[in-house]
Amino acid sequence: MFFNIQLKRGDCLHIVISNSSDLPIYAQIKEQVKEQILTGELAENETLPSLRQLAKDLKISVLTTTRAYNELEQEGFITSRQGKGFFVMSSGSNLIREQLIKEVEKNLNNAILAAGRIPMSDDEIVSLLKLLLEVDHD
Structure with missing residues (x-):
């Protein structure tokens, strides 16, 4: 399934979820977000959808989106700001x-x-x- 999720600054988050993939859904999300950050499709400091909103848009569990975001944060691609949400890290990271x-x-x-x-x-x-x-x- 292909999803285009509109972001606040006008960028779009493109996610393809495949049930036939060997990767679990959280890993599919993580890899696609990472790739869009590395290619510059997602601008630095871009606000990402909340965990609940992303889960709702993708029609998946909040636990799945939480795991994807947590791993992206651990790897240094996104950062969370208390009460404000998740943001794409600076390319200077x-x-x-x-x-x-x-x-x-x-x-x-x-x-x-x-x-x-x-x-x-x-x-x-x-x-x-x-x-x-x-x-x-x-």
């Missing part, structure tokens, strides 16, 4: 930064493997990276 660096490393490793199949020299790879960096910042 060390844990979020570490996750993004990990993604860059994975993509660079994939590029190096692809370059090895051509083959490309290290100097050619570095030159291409520098060129891409220049184009990206123009």
